[in-house]
Amino acid sequence: MAVEEQEEQLLWPYGAPYSLGDTKEDRPAITTYLVQGENRPAVVICPGGGYGMRAYHEGEPIARWLNTLGISAFVVRYRVAPYQYPCALLDAQRAIRTVRYDAKRFGVDPNRIGLLGFSAGGHLTANAGTDYDTGNPKAVDPIERQSSRPDLLVLCYPVITMTEPYTHTGSRSNLLGEAASSDHGMKERHSAELNVTADTPPTFLWHTSDDAGVPVENSLLMAGALRKHGVLFDLHVYAKGKHGLGLAEDELHTSGWTDACASWLAYNGFE
Numbered sequence: 001m002a003v004e005e006q007e008e009q010l011l012w013p014y015g016a017p018y019s020l021g022d023t024k025e026d027r028p029a030i031t032t033y034l035v036q037g038e039n040r041p042a043v044v045i046c047p048g049g050g051y052g053m054r055a056y057h058e059g060e061p062i063a064r065w066l067n068t069l070g071i072s073a074f075v076v077r078y079r080v081a082p083y084q085y086p087c088a089l090l091d092a093q094r095a096i097r098t099v100r101y102d103a104k105r106f107g108v109d110p111n112r113i114g115l116l117g118f119s120a121g122g123h124l125t126a127n128a129g130t131d132y133d134t135g136n137p138k139a140v141d142p143i144e145r146q147s148s149r150p151d152l153l154v155l156c157y158p159v160i161t162m163t164e165p166y167t168h169t170g171s172r173s174n175l176l177g178e179a180a181s182s183d184h185g186m187k188e189r190h191s192a193e194l195n196v197t198a199d200t201p202p203t204f205l206w207h208t209s210d211d212a213g214v215p216v217e218n219s220l221l222m223a224g225a226l227r228k229h230g231v232l233f234d235l236h237v238y239a240k241g242k243h244g245l246g247l248a249e250d251e252l253h254t255s256g257w258t259d260a261c262a263s264w265l266a267y268n269g270f271e
Contacts, residue, residue, distance in 0.1 A: 003067050004034040008077075011094040016079070018087050025079065028091040030098065033063035033073040034106055041270035042072045042108040043154070044095050048119030048244065051088065051174035052081045057246040058118040058156075065247060069262050071270055072108050074099055078124065081174040085190065088175070092128040093148035097135070100146040112270060114201075115150035119214055119244065120171040122158020126192035126222060129153040129201050152268055153203040154261060157211055157243060160218040162187040168214050196225035204264045206236040206257045213243030234264045 011028045019026045030044070043066050047058035054077065063073035078091035096113060103110035117125030132149040139145050159168045162180065172180055172187070180186045188194055203226055207219040216237060226233045241254040248255040265271065 007032050028079055029077045030074040030095050033067055035067050035070055035072045038107050039109045040072045040107055041112040042099055043114040043116050045075045046117035046121035046124045048121040050170045051120045061247055084177055085175050088124050089127055092124050096148050097143050097146040101143045112151055114152040116154035118156040120159050122155045125153055126160055130192050130195035150201050152201045155205045157207045157214055158218055159214050160193050160222045161191040163191055166215045166217040193221040193225040196229050198229045200231045202268055203233040204261055208238045208241035210240055211243045236260050
């Protein structure tokens with residue numbers, strides 16, 4: 001599959017909201033991995049890293065894999081600690097709006113834009129998939145007139161809940177601050193499983209049953225919420241595998257998640 005040379009595009013060329021400076025980490029961006037052609041499906045990728053960093057192996061290698069499926073990909077440099085909510089969510093929403101706005105230039109279908117995330121990036125993905133808008137038609141910035149709703153979600157060993165006993169406390173502290181540990185209302189507001197509706201996009205989830213970093217109950221809670229609201233989903237729980245596997249190429253059994261996901265993406269018209 002022919003892939004165009006990658007390039008970086010700032011999400012807010014003149015400064016992001018709540019920016020604390022002008023370094024690379026203060027300037028959220030997307031890096032493009034475009035499959036040549038027109039009207040391609042696209043997936044925006046949010047690497048994991050506990051909202052304190054962004055793991056490389058959950059970014060570019062995932063984009064390259066999606067390219068082999070004929071899907072264009074965009075890796076998001078979203079803001080992490082010391083940035084807290086709502087910065088990362090605004091960055092993910094802006095990435096979706098940007099891809100949709102520039103769909104013709106990117107050669108992608110504006111009605112086939114998915115969002116994929118790992119671990120804390122999975123929490124960001126789940127939050128963006130349950131907290132979105134149709135765009136502001138009166139906005140001066142034409143990108144802000146676009147919908148931020150993803151057309152599907154892929155959640156890879158995601159952090160979902162912010163409540164005990166299954167949350168990932170490091171991600172919660174980085175995203176919401178230490179005060180969130182004692183603020184039950186704040187924790188619930190940012191628990192994606194409590195914000196699912198019938199309009200939440202179709203979702204693919206995978207996890208390992210012995211994940212010691214982010215308990216599998218996170219994916220189970222999300223699947224239960226999707227089921228409750230009638231949202232179609234795939235749930236794959238593998239017997240064994242440490243947290244943070246990415247493509248899981250060294251885990252013979254767990255590596256099957258990519259084939260399962262490719263089949264699901266095709267089933268949903270992303271081919």
